[in-house]
Amino acid sequence: MIRALQTIQLPRVRPDTALLVALALIGGIGLVMVGSASVAVADRLTDDPMYFFYRQAVFALVGLVAGFAVLHVPMRVWQANTFTLLAIGLVLLLIVLIPGIGHAVNGARRWIDLGPVSMQASEPARFCLILYVAGYAARRQTELATSWGGLFRPMFFMALASFLLLIEPDFGAAAVMVAVAAIVLFLAGARLTYLLVLGSLAGTAVVGLVLSSPYRLARLVSFADPWAHPYASGFQLTQSLIAIGRGEIAGVGLGNSVQKLLYLPETHTDFLFAIYAEEFGLLGTVLLIGLFATVVWRGFVIARRAIVAGQLFAGFVAYGMSSWLVLQAFLNIAVNMGLLPTKGLTLPLMSYGGSSLVMMCVLCALLIRVDIETRVPEKGGAR
Secondary structure (H helix, E strand, C coil): CCHHHHCCCCCCCCCCHHHHHHHHHHHHHHHHHHHHHHHHHHHHHCCCCCCCHHHHHHHHHHHHHHHHHHHCCCCHHHHHCCCHHHHHHHHHHHCCCCCCEEEEECCCEEEECCCEEEEEEEHHHCCCCCCHHHHHHHCCCCHHHHHHHHHHHHHHHHHHHHHHHHCCCCHHHHHHHHHHHHHHHHCCCHHHHHHHHHHHHHHHHHHHHHHCCHHHHHHHHHHHHHHHCCCCHHHHHHHHHHHHHCCCCCCCCCCCCCCCCCCCCCCCCCCCCEEEEEEHHHHHHHHHHHHHHHHHHHHHHHHHHHHHHCHHHHHHHHHHHHHHHHHHHHHHHHCCCCCCCCCCCCCCCCCCCCHHHHHHHHHHHHHHHHHHHHHHHHHCCCC
């Protein structure tokens, strides 16, 4: 791998303009909204209303540097190391559960101490595992399309990773990871009936998990009728719905949100979208959803072009990364709108958080790398 990295050279081609513009706008809007949504809580906690904005700006800079580095790594290097990435992903999910290494926030042990900063283990772990699934799909495409056996190995590792995530617990991360893996395997040729059977089994397990956990059952009940307990279990969702409703058509204007003034919890993280909808209204919401839709559209176009060019691994990576980003975005938006129970998922490229933002920058850089490599033959260059 080191020898391969020594010969890295970024091809001189122009990447997908629509994708770049959409990603830049989402990231820019996110940075502004973190500053706006966090002023009250930052002032209360640190006496500096812009505390979280400054930190997010630093995270964004780190993410851009990491993304620039990933952009220079050829896809063949990732493909040659998918088993190593699988091991790294599983090890991260294991060590976060070890007392003294992983520490709990809000009752969930998801973070690894790295001196002055902490890393959310599920972010790089899911990245590594999706790359493994893409590599497996590229190697075993025929087997995936013809037998149950083709699905066994990737689904076994997804089940193992999900089990470790549920111990933390992080149900939302597990759900997104498994869904993205299923999308990649389906697009690689796995039979839909096989995936539906496995999905039914997973769904049954989830129902059992919810019914056996008073905490999760309470969240489900409060989701079904948050107004029944607006000052208890339904408080967060009702305040989110109030914020979205206040936005109406054009919003109350940037910085003019009322709900961010310590009424709605987690305004700069899980419920950033609600404050965005309050300040920019339906028009801003449609714009944001359109930007995420543009990302998945261009991502799938890039993936299809890679597969047609015979670059199967790159194509499946593009399918996986674009699906991950957009699926998580729409799940977060659905939670904010009361369409799904709360899951603790961030809004990609927008919510406050270093681990999430840096990892999403890396994800986007990998998608752009696939686009660049698939354009090289059009220019007559070597891959």
